[in-house]
Amino acid sequence: HEALLGKGRPSHCLCRAGSEFEVRSREQSLPHVYALSSGGPKAGELDPGLILGLRQVIGRLKPDIIHAHSAHAAGIVFWARLWGLGEWRPKLVFHRTVTDPIGKFSRWKYNAADVVVAVCSAIGDGLASQGVAADKIRVIPIGIPLGNGCAGEELGVCGSVAPKKEGLAIGTLGALDGTQKDVATLVAAFGKVAPELPQARLHIFGDGKERCRLEAMARQLGVADRVIFHGWWRKEPKQAIGQLDIFVLSSLKEGCSNVLVSAMMEGVASIATAVGGNPEVLGEAGILVPARDAEAMAQAILGLAHNEIRRQELGRAARQRSKMFSLDRFVASMMHCYSEIL
Numbered sequence: 001h002e003a004l005l006g007k008g009r010p011s012h013c014l015c016r017a018g019s020e021f022e023v024r025s026r027e028q029s030l031p032h033v034y035a036l037s038s039g040g041p042k043a044g045e046l047d048p049g050l051i052l053g054l055r056q057v058i059g060r061l062k063p064d065i066i067h068a069h070s071a072h073a074a075g076i077v078f079w080a081r082l083w084g085l086g087e088w089r090p091k092l093v094f095h096r097t098v099t100d101p102i103g104k105f106s107r108w109k110y111n112a113a114d115v116v117v118a119v120c121s122a123i124g125d126g127l128a129s130q131g132v133a134a135d136k137i138r139v140i141p142i143g144i145p146l147g148n149g150c151a152g153e154e155l156g157v158c159g160s161v162a163p164k165k166e167g168l169a170i171g172t173l174g175a176l177d178g179t180q181k182d183v184a185t186l187v188a189a190f191g192k193v194a195p196e197l198p199q200a201r202l203h204i205f206g207d208g209k210e211r212c213r214l215e216a217m218a219r220q221l222g223v224a225d226r227v228i229f230h231g232w233w234r235k236e237p238k239q240a241i242g243q244l245d246i247f248v249l250s251s252l253k254e255g256c257s258n259v260l261v262s263a264m265m266e267g268v269a270s271i272a273t274a275v276g277g278n279p280e281v282l283g284e285a286g287i288l289v290p291a292r293d294a295e296a297m298a299q300a301i302l303g304l305a306h307n308e309i310r311r312q313e314l315g316r317a318a319r320q321r322s323k324m325f326s327l328d329r330f331v332a333s334m335m336h337c338y339s340e341i342l
Helices: 002-006 020-027 048-061 071-082 104-111 121-129 183-196 211-220 258-265 278-282 294-305 308-325 327-341
Strands: 013-016 033-036 065-068 091-096 115-118 137-139 168-173 200-205 227-231 246-249 269-273 287-289
Touching: 002 327, 013 020, 013 048, 020 033, 033 048, 048 071, 065 071, 065 327, 071 091, 071 104, 091 104, 091 327, 115 121, 115 327, 121 137, 168 183, 168 294, 183 200, 183 211, 183 294, 211 227, 246 258, 246 294, 258 269, 258 278, 258 308, 269 278, 269 294, 269 308, 278 287, 278 308, 287 294, 294 308, 308 327
Parallel strands: 013 033, 065 091, 091 115, 115 137, 168 200, 168 246, 200 227, 246 269, 269 287
Antiparallel strands: none
């Protein structure tokens, strides 16, 4: 939204009232942001309040394209258009960011779009294999602002501070949900490497229902004093990740990970599980390990911990590869996509 406005393109952004997106957009005084309120009896993506709000805003703005950036948003747009937007018939672009299987309604919904943007080939191939018309699918990786690095800064975070360069800093950032992110395997791997790396610390940025279990795991493994739970991180990811020596993304499923790209942009040597779009994102600029394999992850951590030159080489390669995921490249790709369907 910001990048389109910066290029002189008229862009309007609709979000759910009270959401984190609305809060941050107000804090930053972003123009053309509209907050829609939920209301009425809801059933999954059938939310009368959001649908009515969308129809009212669309009726005033009369956009050429509606771009839904999540599966739920796509459902709201689908129902709004199905129930009629008057004489206005904007083109529809639906974004797909997860590798989860789709059901009959989602297949119907995505086929109703003019274009479905998949953030990685794994998602695009999955959609096509599940009945979404292949000629509607465009693979366009995510784009985030290029960072300038922030190593050495000390930043507040939920009553704690970002890690300092004392010893070896290993870390991750993400929701502690146990469904997409598998931080338990990372904690188990750290338990294996801790005796050989007495100066190492594991920094976990994020929170969620798994936190209590993860803290108990750290105690059982005897590393509770070396595993730091920082809680939710409200600043830019790079401000936490940039101070790590090794970044680890332990996922059970993944699309095109913002946080992995952020680590690459910061030049941090990265390890990721070989699921979803992670192999496409990381390429040869990092280390891939099987999901749920604490031993393989531990060996990858040890290999980088004992080889600073290797960490530097991977960091340089990752920073170079991260240019594939620049915000400018993403916006140019999306503008080309918009032009194509118009």
